[in-house]
Amino acid sequence: NDNSEAIVAYAGEGMMNLSDPEQIFRALHSQCVEFDCFDLFLAILQYMAAIPTYTELGKQQWQGIERCIYRIVTGKEDECGLAYDGLVATLNTKEAMEDLAMKVASLTDTNKKVEKKAGLSKERIADLEAQLAKQQEEMEALRNKVASAPETERPKGVLDTDQKADMEKMQSEIATLRDAVAKLE
Secondary structure, eight states: OOGGGOEEEETTTEEEETTOHHHHHHHHHHHHHHTTOHHHHHHHHHHHHTSOTTSHHHHHHHHHHHHHHHHHHHOOOSOOOOOHHHHHHHHHHHHHHHHHHHHHHHHHHHHHHHHHHHHHHHHHHHHHHHHHHHHHHHHHHHHHHHHHSOGGGSOOSSSOHHHHHHHHHHHHHHHHHHHHHHHHO
16 A cells, blocks of 8 residues: 555546656646636646645644645544545545536536537527518408409419418428427427
8 A cells, every 4th residue: 555656547548656746746736727727727736836844834734735735635633644545535535526517517508509409400490480470461362352352353273272282381391490499498
């Protein structure tokens, strides 16, 4: 359980030797830049740079920082100390939380796209229904006009077949869009 020999796979970082401060710093630095935490990371480093390491007070401050970070990361109030197995478990938990956060972000983005598609489809349905209602009104007006015209002036055959075909096409598209919206919801 000697941490000086510990090597742990780190998501996106390849292998990282946990006893090498430079490797840990580079990994933390790149993560803070990638996830927009750089300003906080820099502020913490600036505070740590002000610790007088050559005095007893400085040693106590470093111990205090270790205790605080241990409690923040592990959520435990017990005596500070993270053995290799505990460190690996904590890093695995961190990776799982980051993976989960990325999945949540992806699902949120997908949900927004689905909601947008559903909204657009509902708008198209409303537009088609309005067009259909207008076509039906025009058809009814033509029927009334034909019905009130003298027998000799009435057209022979089917009443405006192109308009009827357009209305049937719109009704079919409305039904298709309603099915698609129902599946999205």
